[in-house]
Amino acid sequence: MSRVLGREERADPARADRPERPDMLDLGGVQARRRRTTERAFGAAVFVPVFLALALLVTLLFDVVTDSFSWQVIEPRNSGQSFSFLEGFAAFGTWENVVRLELLAQGRTQEEVDALLSDPEARRVFGARNRVELMPWVDGRPLRWFVTSIRDDGVADLPLFEGWRRRAELLAGAEPGQVVLLNAWLDLGFLAKNASRSPAMAGLLPALVGSLMLVALVIVLSVPLGVGTAVYLEEYAGDTRFARLVELNLSNLAGVPSVVYGILGLTVFVRLLGLGPVVLAGALTLTLLVVPVVVVAAREAIRAVPDSLRQAAYGLGATRSQVIARVVLPNAIAGITTGVILAVARAIGETAPLLVIGAAAFVPRPPDGPLSLFTAIPIQVYTWVSENDVEFTHVASAAIVVLLLVLGVLYSLAFYLRRRYESRW
């Protein structure tokens, strides 16, 4: 049995029914060639999905980035004393200042301007709705020209490559007074501008601040919950019925569609607790969504801490809480942080639960606290994509690029932390 089969055994007639055993060194033989072909085919077959995934990713990035540029023919229809909102914003900081300057330039007195700007109703109107539409409400006169940008009056809008091809055509066709320009929708102004019904005016500031506030709150809420649960399950709970129940629930919760969490959040946080569709309600809902992920990551990180370290600490007279605080958690922190960041990255892209709890589609200004109405980047993208105006496609693309950048930063952070802390082992 254990003897290596030799030539004389192959010749053994009693074993004639055995398949022919190839020579050990069949370097150029049929078998070897066939084997190599199979190996190559297998390698190629495995590479195909990787290639497809990469191609899709590149296509997505290319599409989104090129969509955030467009060639535009603009017709400035503004009065001579006007300046663009952006310039005003850059120079004077707040929209109130822009409005004040323009009102003064129209020949109003300082007192009239102060009165207008201190009227709470006028301010609410300024702040809550599109200023362009509402100016007439303020004093019966359209003030559109000073809050809108020169870019507002687009005559034509062409995609990046088509516009580049037909640039000569565009320049030739432009009437006197019209301007042809390459509009980069994603600029710093886009991040600094508030929301608007006009694509040229629309900015991501409220959604960006909303998303960042959500993320901050989700971290604050989900870390103690998730890490606490993980520590309980790993270090305290034995194989009790309760622990198994918690475990079962966790694995089930991780698979629940996010819309369902939205309905839960709507019922509990928005209605029952009466929070309304505010940042805190959104953050609590996303926390529910994210906690199972954090728990799973934290449990894995805690389980990866060698038991010999726990034994060493116990042997030195550490209490259970000391072992957890001084040995287990410090050694699991990299894994936990990575898990939290990945969970947060999931939360930042979630749209459905926020829509269900009633996050606003249009929020003119960033939320000032956890109890303000809010919107988030994915919701903003969703809203913009569903607009009719073709220019909103570019705005949405610019927002998607921002979202991807934020995700990229989070993933790099997770990668960096993992690399940095793993080297200690």
Added chain:
Amino acid sequence: MTEAVRVPEETVRHDPVPVEEAAVVITDLSLWYGSYQAIHRVSLTVPRNQVTALIGASGSGKSTLLRSINRMNDLVEGVRVEGSVRYDGVELYGPDVDPVEVRRRIGMVFQKPNPFPKSIYENVAFGPRLMGFRGDMDALVERALRSAALWDEVKDKLKQSGLSLSGGQQQRLCIARALASDPSVILMDEPTSALDPIATDRIERLIHDLKRDYTVIIVTHNMQQAGRVSDRTAFMHLGRLVEEGPTDLIFTNPRHELTERYVSGRFG
């Protein structure tokens, strides 16, 4: 083992330890992991400032016995203990005894060196910090490292990770870490089984030095080691204490057949 030899209910004892020299007194100790009985009514007296070796084949319960002296077995789920372990006359399994307190008095060194992934300094300072030590930590760390014969090798790199040391140095660091908590008994669970002969020799010499200040109980697979380092030896088999007494008597004049076979290397 080819033929069954009856394990006696009574332990064969040579030269019992006088009561006034006793540091740890184990009386009729039985221990179960769930329904499996790992230790059967073991009684053993460990003398102060001597090295006592626990020998026996794998699964003989010697590590379990060692771990029940500082109540490390409490950490295992489903453990049940009967009988008594007294240290300085105090019943360690008494109702008011905090196992944490026991482990601070009775330190432990494990089979595999297990320094924390911290600096050498912080490894040694770990125990004192647990107890809220407020004094001169530098002096305490130096003293512990000197006692563990490691100071000269690490005094210039106290801030380096404990994991950067060699295996033998790591094990001495673990001994220093145990000494820093100022225990009076040190339990060693096969402390050299993961080390090369030179590192083993250093640890053995260290054990020899330690008994001046500490009571040492060492579990070992290596009979030569037991012969070299210990004053008394206890031989265990299948959870029972078969024979115990001064090491030279156990090795030269074993009375029980199992002991005789084991120390002569005929099984185990």
